[in-house]
Each structure stands twice: as C-alpha cells, then as structure tokens.
Amino acid sequence: MEISKAEQASAAAAASQAGTQELMGAEILVKSLEAEGVKQLWGYPGGAVLYIYDALYKQNGIEHVLVRHEQAAVHAADGYARATGDVGVALVTSGPGLTNAVTGIATAYTDSIPLVVISGQTSTAAIGTDAFQECDTVGITRPIVKHNFLVKDVRDLALTMKKAFHVARTGRPGPVVVDIPKDVSFKKASYSGYPQSVEMRSYNPAKKGHSGQIRKALQLLLSAKRPYIYTGGGVLLGNACQELRTLVDMLGYPVTHTLMGLGAYPASDRKFLGMLGMHGTIEANNAMQNCDVLLAVGARFDDRVVGNPKHFMSVERKIIHIDIDPSSISKRVKVDVPIVGDVKDVLTELIAMIKEATTRPDEGALAQWWSQIEAWRSRDCLQFDRSKKDVIKPQAVVETLWNMTKGEDVYITSDVGQHQMWAAQFYRFDEPRRWINSGGLGTMGVGLPYAMGIKLAKPQAEVFCITGEGSIQMNIQELATCRQYNTPVIICALNNRFLGMVRQWQEIEYSGRYSSSYMDSLPDFVKLAEAYGHAGILVEDPAKVEWALQEARRIAREENKCVFLDFRTDPTENVFPMVQAGKGITEMLLGPDDL
Numbered sequence: 001m002e003i004s005k006a007e008q009a010s011a012a013a014a015a016s017q018a019g020t021q022e023l024m025g026a027e028i029l030v031k032s033l034e035a036e037g038v039k040q041l042w043g044y045p046g047g048a049v050l051y052i053y054d055a056l057y058k059q060n061g062i063e064h065v066l067v068r069h070e071q072a073a074v075h076a077a078d079g080y081a082r083a084t085g086d087v088g089v090a091l092v093t094s095g096p097g098l099t100n101a102v103t104g105i106a107t108a109y110t111d112s113i114p115l116v117v118i119s120g121q122t123s124t125a126a127i128g129t130d131a132f133q134e135c136d137t138v139g140i141t142r143p144i145v146k147h148n149f150l151v152k153d154v155r156d157l158a159l160t161m162k163k164a165f166h167v168a169r170t171g172r173p174g175p176v177v178v179d180i181p182k183d184v185s186f187k188k189a190s191y192s193g194y195p196q197s198v199e200m201r202s203y204n205p206a207k208k209g210h211s212g213q214i215r216k217a218l219q220l221l222l223s224a225k226r227p228y229i230y231t232g233g234g235v236l237l238g239n240a241c242q243e244l245r246t247l248v249d250m251l252g253y254p255v256t257h258t259l260m261g262l263g264a265y266p267a268s269d270r271k272f273l274g275m276l277g278m279h280g281t282i283e284a285n286n287a288m289q290n291c292d293v294l295l296a297v298g299a300r301f302d303d304r305v306v307g308n309p310k311h312f313m314s315v316e317r318k319i320i321h322i323d324i325d326p327s328s329i330s331k332r333v334k335v336d337v338p339i340v341g342d343v344k345d346v347l348t349e350l351i352a353m354i355k356e357a358t359t360r361p362d363e364g365a366l367a368q369w370w371s372q373i374e375a376w377r378s379r380d381c382l383q384f385d386r387s388k389k390d391v392i393k394p395q396a397v398v399e400t401l402w403n404m405t406k407g408e409d410v411y412i413t414s415d416v417g418q419h420q421m422w423a424a425q426f427y428r429f430d431e432p433r434r435w436i437n438s439g440g441l442g443t444m445g446v447g448l449p450y451a452m453g454i455k456l457a458k459p460q461a462e463v464f465c466i467t468g469e470g471s472i473q474m475n476i477q478e479l480a481t482c483r484q485y486n487t488p489v490i491i492c493a494l495n496n497r498f499l500g501m502v503r504q505w506q507e508i509e510y511s512g513r514y515s516s517s518y519m520d521s522l523p524d525f526v527k528l529a530e531a532y533g534h535a536g537i538l539v540e541d542p543a544k545v546e547w548a549l550q551e552a553r554r555i556a557r558e559e560n561k562c563v564f565l566d567f568r569t570d571p572t573e574n575v576f577p578m579v580q581a582g583k584g585i586t587e588m589l590l591g592p593d594d595l
Contacts, residue, residue, distance in 0.1 A: 020192040025154040026055035026185040032161035035194035042073040046093025048120025051185040068477040072449040074104025079450030080457045082436045087114045094120040095133030105175050106144040110440030114173035116164050123183040137179040146174030154189040162195040171205025172325040209341030216337045217320040218353045224293035225365040227253045233260030234298020241432040243347035256284040260439040267428035277305040278579045279421045283376040285585040296321045298343045301333040311584025322346050381577050392542045394494040394569040398426040409461045411454050415447035415471030418500035421575045423466045445474030455487035469495040479532035488556040491564045496571040504574045529564035536564040
C-alpha cells in the first residue's frame with residue numbers, strides 16, 4: 001500500500017519527537033561539549049554554575065580538572081589548545097570567578113588561541129540589580145575576546161555553543177566567552193540533538209587567497225636578489241608548517257621566526273637564521289633590514305619585531321604579507337602585495353605555481369646573499385661567558401636541557417622574562433607546537449598552568465616549565481592540581497633573585513636604580529615542592545646541572561611527581577642581543593661592552 005505524503009510527514013514528526021528530550025540547560029551544555037569532542041575542561045565551582053557541575057558529575061566522557069585559581073583554569077585550557085590545536089575549554093563562576101579569568105582570556109586573545117570560556121551569571125531576572133557575585137561579563141570581556149554571548153533563553157543554548165566553537169576555531173582563532181545565567185542552567189527545553197552546522201551571516205572569514213595576488217607574490221619571490229621569509233604564530237595556528245618547509249626548501253631562501261613562530265621550520269637547519277626582533281640574532285635582524293623582497297606569513301610586524309617602524313621602512317624593499325586577518329595587514333607597516341586567506345591554502349597554491357613556473361631564482365645573487373648572511377652569522381651573537389665555574393649561567397641550563405632532550409617527545413613552556421628569552425634562544429625547536437609561551441600580552445604565571453594542561457593532553461610526553469622565581473609564584477598553587485591529577489611536570493626555575501628583565505632594563509635605561517626588582521624573602525622552593533607532595537632539588541654547582549636534570553626526569557617518570565629544580569643562576573646576567581625601545585632592529589646591543 002502506498003504511503004501518502006501526510007502519513008510520511010506524520011511518521012517523520014513522530015520519529016523526530018521520539019528523538020527529542022526534555023533536558024535542563026546544564027545537561028544541554030554538557031551534551032554540547034561532548035558533541036564538540038571535549039575531553040578535558042578546567043574550572044572552579046561556585047553558586048552560579050552548580051547545576052552545570054551537577055550535570056558534569058552525572059557523566060563520564062569529560063574530565064573536569066579542579067584548579068586552585070580561575071586564572072590558572074584559562075591558562076591550562078590555553079596551553080592545551082596551543083599544544084594540540086584543539087579548542088580549550090574553561091568553566092568559571094560569576095563575579096570574581098569571571099574577573100579572575102580575565103588575564104587568561106586576554107592572554108589567549110593576544111596570541112589568537114582558540115578557547116571557549118563558560119561563565120556563570122546571576123539569574124536573568126536579577127541581571128542589572130547588583131545581585132550577589134554579579135558583574136557585566138559581556139562588557140568586561142568585550143575588548144579581549146573574539147566574541148561573547150549572554151544566553152538568556154535555554155532554547156538558544158545548543159546553537160550558541162555551536163556558534164562559540166565555530167567562531168573560536170575558524171578564521172583568526174581566539175577566545176569566546178559564553179555567559180550562562182543560573183536560571184538558564186536549570187530550566188528545561190526540548191533537545192533533539194546538537195546542530196550539525198551553523199551559518200552566521202555576519203561572520204564569514206576568508207579562506208582562499210586571491211590567485212592574482214598570489215601570482216604577483218610569485219613574480220616578486222622568483223625575481224628577488226636578497227629574499228627573506230618571515231613567519232609568525234599564524235603558521236602554527238594554521239597548521240601550515242609542512243607547507244612552509246616545502247616552500248623554504250624548494251626556494252633555498254633564508255627564514256626567520258617570531259617568538260610565537262618557533263618550530264615552524266627546523267631550528268637545526270642552516271636556512272633558519274634564528275629568532276628575530278628585540279632579542280633576535282644579528283643574522284636574522286640584519287637580513288630583515290637588508291632584504292629586497294620580504295615574504296611575511298602569519299606575522300604582524302609588531303613592535304618587538306621591527307623596532308622603530310621609521311627605521312624599518314628607511315630601506316626600500318617589496319613586502320608580501322599573507323594573513324587570515326585583513327586587519328593585521330598594513331596595520332604597522334605598509335605592504336605591497338596583501339594576500340588575505342588561510343595560510344595553509346595560500347602556501348599550497350603558491351607552491352603549485354612555483355612548480356609550474358619556468359623562472360627560477362637567481363642562483364648567483366642568492367649565493368652572494370647567503371655569503372653576506374654567513375658573515376653576519378660568524379659573529380656568534382649568542383655567545384656567553386663559559387669560563388666561570390663558580391656560578392650557573394642560565395643559558396647553560398637551557399642549552400644542557402636541549403642537548404639532553406633534542407629529538408624526543410618534549411614540550412617546553414615558559415613564563416615571561418629573561419628566562420623566556422634564553423629558552424627561545426638556546427632551545428632549538430625543530431617541531432611545531434612544542435614551544436608554549438605568552439607572546440603578545442607577556443603574562444607572568446602562565447608557565448605552570450600551561451605545562452599542566454599539556455601534560456594532561458599529552459601524558460606520554462615530557463613537559464618542562466622554564467621559569468623564574470618571580471613568575472612561578474604567581475600560580476604556584478597549581479602544584480596541588482598537578483598532584484591531584486597526576487601531571488608530573490619538571491619546573492626549571494632560573495633563580496637569579498631578581499625580576500630579571502626589569503633589573504636588566506633598570507641597569508641599562510635607569511642608571512642601575514633597581515627599584516623594587518630584587519626578590520627578597522624567597523621561599524625554600526625545595527620544601528615548598530615537598531609540601532605539595534612533589535620533589536625539589538637545589539642546584540648551586542654548575543657541574544651538577546646535567547645530573548639534576550637527569551634526576552628530575554627519573555623522578556617524574558618513576559615516582560609520578562613534579563620536580564622543582566631551583567637553579568641558583570648568575571644574578572648579573574643579561575639577555576643579548578637587545579634592541580632598546582625606539583631603536584631600529586639593526587641597532588643592537590650585543591653584550592656588556594656595548595652598555
């Protein structure tokens with residue numbers, strides 16, 4: 001018997017109804033996270049999110065990690081996202097829970113890291129009445145998020161979550177805040193499944209670059225006499241490292257990275273000139289200033305890279321700039337060939353055009369250019385005094401760690417300061433997403449939460465946090481979280497008893513007036529680590545550096561504990577090269593003799 005259209009519609013409606021559930025908002029939220037493939041989220045409970053925590057208690061697919069401070073929750077989710085490429089998720093309560101998370105959100109925003117931060121809010125009827133633990137989450141976070149949502153109707157929750165993850169991970173990635181009032185989390189709504197797709201009329205990021213512009217870039221690159229490839233964190237975020245490596249090897253051109261781009265091209269390859277910028281190498285900075293064609297990929301010409309823009313633009317060159325974000329192009333430096341698009345797609349098309357082209361780079365001119373670069377490189381601007389046997393040089397600690405772990409499954413996090421720059425200079429990253437640090441915002445206190453988030457995501461990997469005695473104390477309470485969730489990371493504190501980068505600037509710019517930069521009354525870090533249930537080793541003898549690192553690796557592996565290595569380093573050591581504020585990138589201080 002033939003089924004009528006009315007019967008077909010009725011059957012479809014019945015089937016749809018059978019798949020529909022009446023769920024609380026908190027349950028819909030959890031199902032949304034499960035549909036997005038979330039395995040871990042970091043958070044801290046409070047009154048406005050207790051229904052959400054109750055829903056998490058009733059499921060087994062998502063592991064909730066209880067941090068000791070909301071700032072660390074967002075940092076840990078951030079570290080997870082940087083290392084894996086997935087969206088990191090954090091959950092905080094209203095009021096101070098959200099305001100404590102602001103630093104983590106701003107850190108992720110500045111470095112374009114995909115996060116979804118879920119915050120509790122007072123009930124919808126109480127919004128605007130100065131209710132207990134109420135704050136204007138949307139207003140507070142608006143300048144530091146890619147987007148934010150206030151969910152006032154439980155029926156909108158699933159679609160809002162779909163939008164949040166879509167916005168966070170596409171285009172130029174970034175953090176998205178979803179603010180959920182308490183009544184939205186306990187009210188019920190019909191739930192028939194998580195949306196499979198989402199369309200947002202006002203949000204359609206470009207993906208494919210303009211072929212005509214790519215062809216112009218090709219012509220410039222192949223006709224260059226002194227070419228240079230300058231890349232940033234956008235290459236890693238866009239998963240375009242293999243395409244970059246293919247391009248560099250195909251052309252044989254020199255390449256440099258920003259602090260955020262390290263690992264995109266192997267540091268062990270001679271075509272890599274080192275990091276450029278304020279603490280970059282002579283060869284990287286001089287090549288940047290003296291090239292005739294510059295290909296910038298996923299970088300933004302920030303102040304720490306080009307120094308004084310007038311100095312940078314005093315030399316005539318052609319600039320090609322590839323970026324997913326049109327607002328980053330010609331923002332600080334005017335470029336000649338702008339290409340807006342996904343860096344992976346644009347580089348793939350550029351490589352295909354090079355293969356088809358009959359023109360090839362001028363080998364004679366390229367050889368002369370490499371000869372000049374090698375002359376700059378022969379200066380060895382990263383040398384330091386190795387003759388002292390009575391004090392640990394911080395550079396030697398990082399160098400020893402690199403020699404010990406190169407080629408292994410290792411992740412390096414850092415806080416912010418001198419130790420961060422030494423890590424960037426002396427740990428030679430050959431693979432992407434292995435160097436995790438705060439670049440744009442320069443946030444102290446990120447190193448341990450980053451390491452914690454990475455270790456949870458990558459339990460078989462070794463994770464080292466290179467930090468200072470100042471930075472580590474900003475989130476040191478997370479040692480308790482590491483103990484509870486079995487994330488044995490190794491903390492390498494380059495303890496010089498100063499806020500080192502502040503002291504360095506005060507020495508150079510303020511005639512040695514060390515105003516509030518000396519770290520007095522430091523704790524006994526060994527005993528502190530032990531109090532949290534971990535291990536600690538005090539290292540004062542340069543001859544014991546390698547032994548201490550090996551012993552820390554053994555303890556972390558065999559005893560499943562964090563190890564705090566308190567390296568007492570030379571308090572007078574400065575980071576060189578250094579470009580002072582207002583100077584051009586070739587106006588470098590190369591050592592104490594230049595002061």
